[in-house]
Amino acid sequence: MPILNSVYRHREAGHVLTDVAAYREAGGFDALHTALGDMEPDDLLYVFHRSGLRGRGGAGFPMGRKASFLPKDAKLAKYVVCNADESEPGTFKDREIIQMNPFQLIEGIVLAGYAIGAERGYIYIRGEYEFQARILQAAIAAARDAGFLGTDIARSGFTFDITLYRGAGAYICGEETGLLESLEGKRGQPRLKPPFPAVAGLYSSPTLINNVETLSALPPIVTRGADWYAALGPEKSPGSKIFSVSGHVTRPGNYEIILGQTTLRELIFEHAGGVRDGRRVKAIWVGGSSVPVLGEQHLDTPLDYESLNAVGTFLGSGGCIVMDDSGCIVRSTLRLASFYKHESCGKCTPCREGTTWMERILQRIVDGEGRMEDLQLLESIFGRISGKVLCALAEGAVAPISSAIKLFREDFVAAIEQGGALRPEPMWPEAPAEAR
Amino acid sequence: MTADQIRAHIDPIRHEFAEPRSLVLPALKFAQTEKGHLTREDLEAVSAATGFSAAFVESVASFYDRLYLEPTGTRVVSVCVTLSCMLRGADEVWERLCDREGVSHHGGTTGDGRITIQEAQCLGYCDRAPCIQVDADETVGPMTPESAGQLVDDLRVAPAPDEFWR
Amino acid sequence: MADYAPVDATVDNLVTFELNGRTVSAPPGTMLVDAAYAAGVEVPIFCYEPRLGPPIGACRMCLVEIEGMRGLQTACNTPVAQDMVVTTNSPNVKDAHDGILELLLVQHPLDCPVCDKGGECPLQDRTFRFGPGKSRFVEPKRHWPKPLELSSRIALDRERCIRCFRCVRFSQEVAQDGQLTMQERGAASEITTFSGDAYEARFSGNIVDICPVGALTSIPYRFVARPWEVTNTPSVCGLCPVGCNTELTTREGDLKRVTGRDDPNYAVEEGWLCDKGRWGYDIIHSPTRLQAPVIREAAGDRTASLEDTLPAVAGLVAGRRVGILLGGGATLEEAGIALDLASGALAGAVVSRLGIPAGGLSALRARPSADLGEIDEADVVVVVGGDPAAQQPVVELRLRKARRFGATVIGAGPRPHALETLGEFTRSAPGALADAIGTFGAPVAAAANPVVLWDEADLAADPAAVDALDALLSGTPNARQIELGTDVNGAGLQALGISTDGVLAAIADHALDALVCVHADPLGAAGRTAWADALASFDGPVVALATHETATTARADIVLPAFTMWEQDGTIVSMTGRAQRLRPGAQGPDEAAAGWELLVALAHYLGAPPVYRTAAAAFAYTAARTPALAGLTADVIGTEGARIGTRPDVSDGSRGVAEGAGLELVATHDQFGDVQTADSHALRTAFQPPAVRVHPATAAAGGIEAGALVVLTSPIGRSERLPLIADDRVPEGVVLAPLGAPGAPVEGALAVDRHRIRVRMERG
Numbered sequence A: 001m002p003i004l005n006s007v008y009r010h011r012e013a014g015h016v017l018t019d020v021a022a023y024r025e026a027g028g029f030d031a032l033h034t035a036l037g038d039m040e041p042d043d044l045l046y047v048f049h050r051s052g053l054r055g056r057g058g059a060g061f062p063m064g065r066k067a068s069f070l071p072k073d074a075k076l077a078k079y080v081v082c083n084a085d086e087s088e089p090g091t092f093k094d095r096e097i098i099q100m101n102p103f104q105l106i107e108g109i110v111l112a113g114y115a116i117g118a119e120r121g122y123i124y125i126r127g128e129y130e131f132q133a134r135i136l137q138a139a140i141a142a143a144r145d146a147g148f149l150g151t152d153i154a155r156s157g158f159t160f161d162i163t164l165y166r167g168a169g170a171y172i173c174g175e176e177t178g179l180l181e182s183l184e185g186k187r188g189q190p191r192l193k194p195p196f197p198a199v200a201g202l203y204s205s206p207t208l209i210n211n212v213e214t215l216s217a218l219p220p221i222v223t224r225g226a227d228w229y230a231a232l233g234p235e236k237s238p239g240s241k242i243f244s245v246s247g248h249v250t251r252p253g254n255y256e257i258i259l260g261q262t263t264l265r266e267l268i269f270e271h272a273g274g275v276r277d278g279r280r281v282k283a284i285w286v287g288g289s290s291v292p293v294l295g296e297q298h299l300d301t302p303l304d305y306e307s308l309n310a311v312g313t314f315l316g317s318g319g320c321i322v323m324d325d326s327g328c329i330v331r332s333t334l335r336l337a338s339f340y341k342h343e344s345c346g347k348c349t350p351c352r353e354g355t356t357w358m359e360r361i362l363q364r365i366v367d368g369e370g371r372m373e374d375l376q377l378l379e380s381i382f383g384r385i386s387g388k389v390l391c392a393l394a395e396g397a398v399a400p401i402s403s404a405i406k407l408f409r410e411d412f413v414a415a416i417e418q419g420g421a422l423r424p425e426p427m428w429p430e431a432p433a434e435a436r
Numbered sequence B: 001m002t003a004d005q006i007r008a009h010i011d012p013i014r015h016e017f018a019e020p021r022s023l024v025l026p027a028l029k030f031a032q033t034e035k036g037h038l039t040r041e042d043l044e045a046v047s048a049a050t051g052f053s054a055a056f057v058e059s060v061a062s063f064y065d066r067l068y069l070e071p072t073g074t075r076v077v078s079v080c081v082t083l084s085c086m087l088r089g090a091d092e093v094w095e096r097l098c099d100r101e102g103v104s105h106h107g108g109t110t111g112d113g114r115i116t117i118q119e120a121q122c123l124g125y126c127d128r129a130p131c132i133q134v135d136a137d138e139t140v141g142p143m144t145p146e147s148a149g150q151l152v153d154d155l156r157v158a159p160a161p162d163e164f165w166r
Numbered sequence C: 001m002a003d004y005a006p007v008d009a010t011v012d013n014l015v016t017f018e019l020n021g022r023t024v025s026a027p028p029g030t031m032l033v034d035a036a037y038a039a040g041v042e043v044p045i046f047c048y049e050p051r052l053g054p055p056i057g058a059c060r061m062c063l064v065e066i067e068g069m070r071g072l073q074t075a076c077n078t079p080v081a082q083d084m085v086v087t088t089n090s091p092n093v094k095d096a097h098d099g100i101l102e103l104l105l106v107q108h109p110l111d112c113p114v115c116d117k118g119g120e121c122p123l124q125d126r127t128f129r130f131g132p133g134k135s136r137f138v139e140p141k142r143h144w145p146k147p148l149e150l151s152s153r154i155a156l157d158r159e160r161c162i163r164c165f166r167c168v169r170f171s172q173e174v175a176q177d178g179q180l181t182m183q184e185r186g187a188a189s190e191i192t193t194f195s196g197d198a199y200e201a202r203f204s205g206n207i208v209d210i211c212p213v214g215a216l217t218s219i220p221y222r223f224v225a226r227p228w229e230v231t232n233t234p235s236v237c238g239l240c241p242v243g244c245n246t247e248l249t250t251r252e253g254d255l256k257r258v259t260g261r262d263d264p265n266y267a268v269e270e271g272w273l274c275d276k277g278r279w280g281y282d283i284i285h286s287p288t289r290l291q292a293p294v295i296r297e298a299a300g301d302r303t304a305s306l307e308d309t310l311p312a313v314a315g316l317v318a319g320r321r322v323g324i325l326l327g328g329g330a331t332l333e334e335a336g337i338a339l340d341l342a343s344g345a346l347a348g349a350v351v352s353r354l355g356i357p358a359g360g361l362s363a364l365r366a367r368p369s370a371d372l373g374e375i376d377e378a379d380v381v382v383v384v385g386g387d388p389a390a391q392q393p394v395v396e397l398r399l400r401k402a403r404r405f406g407a408t409v410i411g412a413g414p415r416p417h418a419l420e421t422l423g424e425f426t427r428s429a430p431g432a433l434a435d436a437i438g439t440f441g442a443p444v445a446a447a448a449n450p451v452v453l454w455d456e457a458d459l460a461a462d463p464a465a466v467d468a469l470d471a472l473l474s475g476t477p478n479a480r481q482i483e484l485g486t487d488v489n490g491a492g493l494q495a496l497g498i499s500t501d502g503v504l505a506a507i508a509d510h511a512l513d514a515l516v517c518v519h520a521d522p523l524g525a526a527g528r529t530a531w532a533d534a535l536a537s538f539d540g541p542v543v544a545l546a547t548h549e550t551a552t553t554a555r556a557d558i559v560l561p562a563f564t565m566w567e568q569d570g571t572i573v574s575m576t577g578r579a580q581r582l583r584p585g586a587q588g589p590d591e592a593a594a595g596w597e598l599l600v601a602l603a604h605y606l607g608a609p610p611v612y613r614t615a616a617a618a619f620a621y622t623a624a625r626t627p628a629l630a631g632l633t634a635d636v637i638g639t640e641g642a643r644i645g646t647r648p649d650v651s652d653g654s655r656g657v658a659e660g661a662g663l664e665l666v667a668t669h670d671q672f673g674d675v676q677t678a679d680s681h682a683l684r685t686a687f688q689p690p691a692v693r694v695h696p697a698t699a700a701a702g703g704i705e706a707g708a709l710v711v712l713t714s715p716i717g718r719s720e721r722l723p724l725i726a727d728d729r730v731p732e733g734v735v736l737a738p739l740g741a742p743g744a745p746v747e748g749a750l751a752v753d754r755h756r757i758r759v760r761m762e763r764g
């Protein structure tokens, strides 16, 4: 098996690659030359497919399969949309790629565009990432100047360009159809599916939507080959994944691991430095905040889609939030409930009303006004939301709350019986705080 | 901002979108750079420049956290309060900052009109928790209640930016 | 019910599927909710409203189980499929319905006893049938100061809103006025206009009808009646020739509300009313309403009882040479009895109508015609002349819908109008429509399903255009036409063969001894100068049967107060040739009566009682004698209406050419700028004050600045003073002037037959 340094060239090179020359130096744009020079779009699609790459935005849908759903009709305008909304709590990996290695993302988008027959790609970036947006904007301009965007890219006859589109602060615009609505200049309220974006997406045209990390994985897949990628990690979860680790760990940050070959314990303790001395891990939201929470007993789970599903959670976006035993699960759960309530778009009833109601109940419990029947009430509200909503936001709201009540029921009972949940002392940064 | 100024901003990118409605959000964001929030006149100018009704434009603006339909302070300070930041002291930073600046724990604008303090949802800087963003500048952290106070003090004496990207 | 789309189960290739264990079929593409409803199974809904465009699946009320699909599905956006197995009554589904309702009620106040919607509220009904026993929500509910005035006619109770988006979609997609939107997000979302401005739009009231809760209510109806105290009567609107189907709500003999019907007429208005049709009924009680007969004598006016007045009228007309002049809104019954009188009790009477001569238009009218509903299926829609948004309001919604469905909309005409943004429109010089019509030949011929709308007044004034249009229609057999008519019952009066010629000429020839005007106001109508001249030297008695004071009732020797269209039985024929029935929703004034009853009574006093005693019998009697109405009875017309046959060829009027010199006068009519709207209290903020419009260059050439008052003088007469508006969409050399405005300011400059005319414009 080839030794992987990293799927992401800035990690492999060990430094930022924010100018074209440095990126080229690190092997950048080779994939573009290979694909545009020697490959038919369908061959490229097949490479994506064979690599087994799964979407890194949250849902983990196989990228190549999604791309193959787009109708082949050459007369239709098609679009690639890169989801750089990165708003999932605990997730900051796309930020790293954009900041340190924007050209790999651009190259990935062009490859995807060539494969599906698109002439334009959009990067939808969250409004709060204005700093990152400027880096991307400059990179797009530089790539265009260097002939990797625009007409007749690398003298292949292929024309493709990228538009950067800035959001304005709404988590729901990470949901793919909410994103499309926002990109069409509207309120970011998700659409009914079907039709799926692959059939009728941006401007009702066939549209491929993928996450930053997903698209950035395409260039090395092309240069090193689908087989190389597919051989990394387990059959159904190949490749590497960047996990953003945060919360009560001593070295918060992004860590790239090969799926299936690293356990949660290794991620937290070896990569992220573990929890403070004398503390134990209490709760882990491994795939961002929208997944069922895990406990200490799950630490030896390997990090891959299937293994995480087997313990009842999801790999999600890889935003791994760790709480040690100094934390309060009831308060943490309330905080997530508040997040979803704040971010619910308001379009569908169960989400709009359900997230509001759940937050109110949890707030009461935290404030010492909880009633024992509130736990059953919450459980019945989960059932009234789950499976009945328009998009996955509310499913993501239910998952951490329902799992917390299941896994840490005694903590909720205690909060109700003891008149509320005390605010714990937070983990303060060790180094003197300075704006880095 | 005038409709002509907005047109000058969006006309060069018009061709990048198959439908002109896509220009509404860029137009709103740009219109906001003048005052840091959007007035009735700004919304009417966006409506005129894009061709969509003022009511529609306003409904779009009101959907997004970072478009402001009420006046804000010269600088907007967003304190992330989502889980990762909370675990590392965001609530303490938030409350002490609010108390220090004399605004309620729901946030608000300081008496001198210089600073608006607001809660933010996950800013994508959980590795620097607890973190703070000023307007849409690069998010900073980790913060303590003291360093947050210092940051606001520094903002007070710093010149206002030429354009308000928030 | 409008909530569900009608399902046509008569087409071929039906899809068959299983619904709660039964086998059911529906055409492919039918949404499951509609197919189920047609099969007698109600899947509850809130956001779904088939008339608002594609389903949005927001409320999640319509969840059902479909075999083979994971979880529950929203039936509002799931089309039926062959062999699909659907369950709407399983415990799972029931629990889902229960759950959604509980969530909807979480924030909804339980103020049904004081809510106007109480008793006719879908949320209340569905909670009763599909909902939870009690709410487990113990937190305080949200509170807003209540209610908000969305406009002077619509109140918004924000706490009652369930965010179904119906009103917003109506404003954005159907009316496309762009004014109503959802603001904020999540639980804070609320319905509002731009910065809270008033929602002033011509179709705004429809949002009250479609709101499934009591969030949007009609201010004139607020706290006026409870559903169990009222009766609802299906009727039609008699304010314009479209003939929208309405429902009249009556409490204690008084009309309290006009709404679209629960069962809309998809061939006509599809359940949408314009605000004039919805709220204009308060002119029943306007100060100008005639309450009792007036007898004008040398000693002065006196009011009298009907009992005394009718014999007096009989005395005035008996044995005399009588002219009977019918207004464009006179019903078929009233006109039929007039004709009957003319062949019996008042033998030899001359009967004619006010309005545009039919002479040149018979050929067009005989071409295959369509109902408004058929515009939905058109791929090409052509608008020839006119200004449908202003003159036949609901047509606007049909054209917008056709455009939404992908139809190409094209047209030409002498006046700029609101619907020109829907497609390619060209401005034609007055009397020069023929050229533009020539260019429509190719697109119409290429279309599978073209519909051509043409304006009665513009075509009547342009014989060359009539020929061109007739050639276009005859050359494309699949093309159908819709007349944009002028008079409420113009088509009905034409069906009876009543000409516009006769009475005026007879008066001028001194061939008449008495004049009876039935809902006719010749002294306020186009060409009133000619009528005024004729009547100045007419010394016979003038009897005016009317609902409101007019210039003619002021001149009449006897005024007979009549019921309005909201107070009487009758039949009117819409501009598309649909006979529809008016039904009373209010008790008229004590000393007034339905026009047809007054005429029947007159016949009695003339000693020749007719054979009919009810409106229905009067209609049957008339229909039996009228080829175009063959086979029609009140029952056949029913609540849906029925199409009439080809109208007889009447060669009245002149196909006049332009007369005079100067600017060409192009008449306009704004339903919201006319005397009825001006008379309505509810519509006071909707009223458009009259003005004349010219191109800025035309104004400059005349040395007159915008805003100045001007007078138009034609060879026939002069207008009153009106303010001038400069509008660069008006062709140069043309002046647009409004008909029907209070005081009939422009009518005096026009010809009786509405032929083209030129005017001098001067500062007045």
Ligand SMILES: Cc1cc2nc3c(=O)[nH]c(=O)nc-3n(C[C@H](O)[C@H](O)[C@H](O)COP(=O)(O)O)c2cc1C
Pocket (backbone or CB within 6 Å): A054, A055, A056, A057, A058, A059, A060, A061, A063, A083, A084, A085, A086, A087, A088, A171, A172, A173, A174, A175, A176, A177, A209, A210, A211, A212, A214, A215, A391, A392, A393, A396
């Ligand atoms: C509420 C919600 C928020 C989401 N936010 C993001 C996001 O910020 N970034 C992202 O890439 N995907 C996000 N997703 C997932 C997207 O809908 C979509 O699955 C993804 O962009 C597809 O790309 P991928 O296949 O490469 O993962 C979100 C989904 C939901 C339901």
Ligand code: SF4
Pocket (backbone or CB within 6 Å): C160, C161, C162, C163, C164, C165, C166, C167, C168, C191, C210, C211, C212, C213, C215, C216
């Ligand atoms: S006001 Fe009525 S129609 Fe409008 S969204 Fe609310 S409930 Fe629906």
Ligand code: FES
Pocket (backbone or CB within 6 Å): C044, C045, C046, C047, C048, C056, C057, C058, C059, C060, C061, C062, C063, C074, C075, C076, C077
């Ligand atoms: S009626 Fe189907 S979701 Fe509202």
